[in-house]
Amino acid sequence: MAKPNKKMPEKxxxxxxxxxxxxxxxxxxGGTGSLIKCFQERITQDFTAQKGVCxxxxxxxxxxxxxxxxxxxxxIGNKVQVK
Ligand SMILES: [Zn+2]
Structure with a gap:
């Protein structure tokens, strides 16, 4: 069984x-690949006024x-770009 990773990802x-x-x-x-979900505790800067709305x-x-x-x-698929 995989242990949950408690460490914050570096990237x-x-x-x-x-x-x-x-x-x-x-x-x-954390990890590689496309962004499907965001944990709110890992958001370091928030530029939005309302959650999930540009x-x-x-x-x-x-x-x-x-x-x-x-x-x-x-x-939601293809609504965001990740760099
Ligand atoms: Zn926009």
Whole structure:
């Protein structure tokens, strides 16, 4: 069985809106591959006014969810860019 990783991931990525390129979050992302969900405790900088909504073009890019008891955001496919 895999142990849950308690350590914060080292890598910080910038999440931006795929439509208008506005900055949304700085996020400590674990592992590789595409971003499917964001744990809210790993967001280091939040540029949004409302959770999951782009502050510039009002695109809804994520929905709030609880994943394994932890507040998270489920990203909606292709609404965000990760660098
Ligand atoms: Zn936008």
């Amino acid at each position: 910080t990525v910038s999440i931006s809106c795929a439509k208008c390129k506005a900055k949304l979050y700085k996020y400590k992302k 502050p510039e073009c009002n695109t809804i890019f994520a929905r709030e969810a609880i994943i394994r008891g932890v507040p998270a955001l489920k990203m």
